[in-house]
Amino acid sequence: MNKYEVIKKYVSYLIGMFLIGISFNMILLPNHYFSYNFLNLGIVSNNFIDPILAILFINIFVYLISYIFIEEKKRKEFILAILILPLSLYLTKYIPNLFEQIDKLQSILIGSVLCGYGYGLVYHFGMIVDGIDIIDHILSHNDSRLHKNFILLVNIILLFLCYLLFGFETSIYSVIIYFVIQNLSNHVNLGISDSKTFCIVTEKHKNIEKYITENLNENITIIDVEGGFSKEPKKMIMTVISTKDYYALKEKVQQMDKEAFITILDSYQVIAKKRPKKSNKTR
Numbered sequence: 001m002n003k004y005e006v007i008k009k010y011v012s013y014l015i016g017m018f019l020i021g022i023s024f025n026m027i028l029l030p031n032h033y034f035s036y037n038f039l040n041l042g043i044v045s046n047n048f049i050d051p052i053l054a055i056l057f058i059n060i061f062v063y064l065i066s067y068i069f070i071e072e073k074k075r076k077e078f079i080l081a082i083l084i085l086p087l088s089l090y091l092t093k094y095i096p097n098l099f100e101q102i103d104k105l106q107s108i109l110i111g112s113v114l115c116g117y118g119y120g121l122v123y124h125f126g127m128i129v130d131g132i133d134i135i136d137h138i139l140s141h142n143d144s145r146l147h148k149n150f151i152l153l154v155n156i157i158l159l160f161l162c163y164l165l166f167g168f169e170t171s172i173y174s175v176i177i178y179f180v181i182q183n184l185s186n187h188v189n190l191g192i193s194d195s196k197t198f199c200i201v202t203e204k205h206k207n208i209e210k211y212i213t214e215n216l217n218e219n220i221t222i223i224d225v226e227g228g229f230s231k232e233p234k235k236m237i238m239t240v241i242s243t244k245d246y247y248a249l250k251e252k253v254q255q256m257d258k259e260a261f262i263t264i265l266d267s268y269q270v271i272a273k274k275r276p277k278k279s280n281k282t283r
Helices: 003-031 039-047 051-069 072-092 104-124 131-140 144-166 168-190 205-215 243-256
Strands: 195-202 221-226 233-242 261-267
Touching: 003 039, 003 072, 003 104, 003 168, 039 051, 039 144, 051 072, 051 131, 072 131, 104 168, 131 144, 144 168, 195 205, 195 243, 205 233, 205 243, 233 243, 243 261
Parallel strands: none
Antiparallel strands: 195 233, 195 261, 221 233
């Protein structure tokens, strides 16, 4: 990673944390909207202790636990999140509330978009926001089954706590905010898919290969595979195409081979040498 990329990484990280702080102090905390991870603990503790201190204490506690499970080099990366999130919440607390007079629907939309975009910026560069991410990192190296559902389980418990403390209406708004944040942060983190990866197992691979290379002008990879039940040797075509050609290829394959097995995946980034375009000139 060169100097420019390092600067971009940490500037994006600080902007992301700033957006999370704005969302928390101006919309989530005043309305008791639960959102994501340890921010929810700050809202719960608001009647007993300063929410920023509560988040700082729980982050420090989780960080100390990480000494048991995580190597020193990785722990140094986590120190930043332990300190920057509370600092961001503290600094944005003194900014005048720009959203005080808006209605509930607008507050839900603005709060979830700001927070979701902030989380996405942080995760895009492999950084973490709070102690929940540290626990998730620990579980990913020790229990893959629990790791897959840990953050979802924690947030379900916290949303149920929101229902008990603040009532049904606020909990419904919080569920909406949670899903908007989750989906938006994923989009910001991964980007918008502009390509599709096709994996096609077919007995008529020659015709399909010809269509992809000549009509769509895309590269293909042919992989020898074996049927799991039949044990018969087959050919699998793998290709990455533009999203605009997705429907055309899917329909063409089904026309050529009704028995073809097709798997289609979103591709967020393709790194490859471009296939030269065919000339349309006539001789």
